[in-house]
Amino acid sequence: MKTSKRLDLAVNKLYNAFHNNALHPECCKQCAVGNILDNKDSWKHLSDHHGATELNYIGKVHQTLGRKFNGYTPLELLQIEATFLKACGYQIPLHHKNKKPKNPTDKDILFNGLTEVVTLLCELDNIPNIMNYTALFKKKNTYQFDLTFFT
Template identity: 75%
Template sequence: MIRPSRFENAIQKLYTAFHNNTLNPECCKQCAVGNILDNTDSWKHLSDQHGSTQLNYVGRVHQTLGRRFNGYTPLELLNIEAVFLKACGFQIPLHHKNSKPENPTDSDVLFNGLEAVVMHLCALDGVENVMDYTAMFKLKIPLPNKGQHLYSTCHS
């Protein structure tokens, strides 16, 4: 299956950030969107609060003009970041009074965020979920004396 280049680039950047410990939900340059946009924080000017899905004036202008940042519209970027922050356990938009995970850079917290973002990116581009591991657990079990096969899927 051919995947859009924006999707492939975003997945690669997020994967690299996760494995290099440079994924940080509280930093505009190291969060999901910050990494997708090459560790820049210019995207934060599209909204008034980190984690908000509401475009501000600048964001609406860019959205209306059809601007794309590494392939993504301003609204898509804000939604990607919101998905990431929620999956990491943050109450959005980020604010010192809102709840957040005890250790935001814990690898389990970050993996939850990464998994949610990858699923969201797949949905945006109509790509089969690359994080779906259920196919790995499908077993082809031969039935005795029948020449048929029983397909089984592991369910929890």
């Protein structure tokens, strides 16, 4: 399956972050978007709250100018982060009073978040979900048996 360069890079960065224990939902440099953007936190200035899906003035300016960050628009970045946080069990936007997981760096929690993020990244690029593993279990009958021998 052919994928886009931005998807390949994003998935590779998220994969490495996951396996190197460099993924943390509450850190702007180590969250899903932080990792996609090379562990920089400048993206946090696109909205007023971590996990918000609404662009602030700065975000709207960048969006209107057609700016992209590692291939993603400001609005796409906010969607990616919101998807990640929700799938990890957070109530968004992040706030100390809102619901959050007891252990945000639990591998199962992070895996759930990354699965949803990869699904969204595929949707953004209009390609089939690369995380869809059901095709692996579809068995194609390639063998023909002559059962008349046994009768």
